[in-house]
Amino acid sequence: MSTPSAAREQALVTAFVRLADTLVADYDVIELFHGLCGDCVSLLGVDAAGLLLTDQRGTLQVVSASTEAANLVELFQLQAEEGPCLDCFRTSAQIHAGDLATDTRWPRFARLADDNGFTAVHALPMRLRGETIGALNLFHRSRTDMSADELAIGQALADVATIAILSDRNTRERERLTEQLQAALTSRVIIEQAKGVLAERGQIPLDEAFSRLRAHARSSQQRLSDLARTVTDGSFDTAPLLR
Template identity: 55%
Template sequence: MSQQDSREQSLAKAFVSLADTLVDDYDVIELLTRLVDHSVELLDADAGGIMLADPHGQLRVVAASSEDAELTELMQLQSDQGPCLDCFRQAASVTVPDLAREASRWPVFVAAAMRRPLFRAVHAVPLRLRGEAVGALNLWHRQPSSMPATLLTLGQALADVATIGILQERAIRRTEVLNEQLQGALTSRVVIEQAKGVLAQHSGTSMDRSFDMLRRYARSNRRRLAEVARELTDRTLSPDAVLGAAASSD
């Protein structure tokens, strides 16, 4: 089998493996960890890592193929400079064949990295959506080296898979939150209707009038309407207390 055939076979396995993480018990960290491992293998790197922006736009290391890779990623975060940070900020690939030659570009990071030279080259590609980066995939090499354009293109494709996975995970979370909020609203409405019935039966007034009294009581006591309604239905709040408050405000 030729090297090209072997790479294509490995690439097919990689995409099948990544697709497996997007179904059933979806785990974004498992997706990113697999992505790093596959990227290191397919792109002839010695190590890899992924940084992802938190809701405040601050980068965090979320996956690394080795402790050395994670340490080097953290060096960049601590110095607030480096190829991977530039990749994220510019939403564009950053290729560094030899870190030792980039001291003027990232003085603090390069000085720290050269004190313990774990890696000499790095190639970073953005995790991006419509021109905006959400993170970066970083490929580290122990010796100075360049990366062919074809491999950089493949690296970007792998990073795009990660972006799709991350956005799917966020969409799932948003949907779950939305569903929880919707279910909460529906549940609260049922309780409020029950509380209106309790007041209407106790006072002999209409449902509309009962709802108005319920709202007045909640507002005057600076409480949530659903909480007051729940207390009425479970009898921890007396209907007379609500009726009395309404009468005093008339």
């Protein structure tokens, strides 16, 4: 990796301090996931990152991705019902595929990844006391075997995402987990709807709609999902966002 180690160390410290700050505050779990995916890109030199959660119905759902392109690949992966992410989720173990061109494990997935310009993928499980609730996917555009250090950092980021889902240890843990998973998926739906509303009103691309939504949530110091909710229920005037 070209990043000088001291600079990366500093960036890592900054990222984890920010995460810790977020975790002790009243945070939006989807926004935290987006930040984590961004951290994977900037800290680990991956080209795209995506986070998938179980919907407890037997399906994994993409809840966050660093780019729309990664989103695409993951959706393909779900469609194909095969791939490193599903294997990672099912086995609770990291899955490494440094070169999909020579990897024979998931032919359909490899072809779809290639179509989207991705050559390598690493999947890291989100584990919570014996239960696997999702996986973090790291994509590279060129052949890449991630180092043990990089994988350790990636796993730590995945663990933070897991902690974020279950921030407090409630006595009704099972119910709590279900509530939190469903709430995260609902937030994701609301944000996608709000992106659609903005993209249509402003005749802008969906990722641009998302950027503006996120920037406004930050500048007005509100949760991304709360802002998205007011966009979808019509109580927020979107005109200022579309100028």
